[in-house]
Amino acid sequence: MLGCGSSVGSPVLGKDTVGVEKKDWRTRSSIILLIEEVSILIDTTPDFRQQALLNNVKNIDFVLYTHSHADHTHGIDDLRIFSYIKEDKISCFGNSHTINDIKRNFSYIFNNKNISGRPRLDLKVVNDSFIEQGIEIIPLPIKHKDWDILGYRINNFAYITDCSFISDETFSKIEDLDLLIIDSLRYSKHDAHLSVDEAILIAQKVNPKRTILTHMGSDLKYNELIEYLPKGIEPGYDGLIVNL
Template structure:
């Protein structure tokens, strides 16, 4: 399995418009963060977790080939704002969107032309594949386990694919859901910043979660400019934990 980080930033991206802090002014390319998403290649299939507003830019550098499934975590714009840009991929047929019922309802309201029964030429050819938190689902030979996490009061999904797990926008996770992550080799978790936030875990809270799950390797994502310079954060972390950056590709 190959995992490529398409974006590792929070909802505003980094640099943040109008900000001239050390991070937003940095010349280190690792401090430039598009909105959070990953591309996964496994068993000859391409999966993407979340379809950010930066999707077009993110995909320009990737091979143009069929997307076999887009796994959506929740309805916030920084995670679904690129759905209209799936139009070019319709040349390969329907693009399957895996999502919960609540998220489907939200997208049908926001993007009715993408989900209408009779769609005009040029809109993305999308197929909704409804999933639920308590049931594994299949994409070809690939088993995906949804993980229920809480984004403050909003229930959203993370995903486990074999020995890889991806959890973004976390504030809390119940113990029963953490047990679904036992034996994970590679874990990706969000860490917004170092100070408290109402709906996101801090860097320390992310490290605490990593300590409970005990993966061999962990990567941080969904980071704001407030977390600090990539180079400095990297120095502060345990040996098995790294801040991810846009364009980083790992093998699992």
């Protein structure tokens, strides 16, 4: 887990940082999955460079984008070094809305002018399950307020962030999970995100072996959540490693 913070991170800029517990320092939400030799990144946050350094990330094989909000995309330029390491373009997957936004928001990367010093990326629109480097990726359509975005399932793991609604069709794609990582912004309701209690209800419905909360706002404290959450559900923290 590279980061598990909300869009502004935790602590919030301008707030007193004295006494903030280590596990409540959260960079923006992102994970890296290592399957055999393949390294899969979900989202490129504004904190991506520091996340990659702190977690000793040596290479990125491909990227899955959940959506195009700044907290999930604005580290995209730091894929540059990883595309040099790969000596090839890095494939970046997302739904059509996300891919179009990325093309527009970072047009310098994708226009045809011969500018050096930009990441070499290959944007690809996905709707249905696909195989990349021998790994089956199942996109999970979810709602982020009125916006259609994607979570992803890979083997018995699913990652769902920035979620306000999950359809029955998507629920049917997340059965028999060993691990669910799910959005949980704050205790009170929010129209674009799951609250803690809504995340608990979804976890209980999906019934994975283990659930980890992500995209947590600064009001959520690790030590309080550990006491509050039912068995099998836990708050994430930056640097958390799970072996599946």
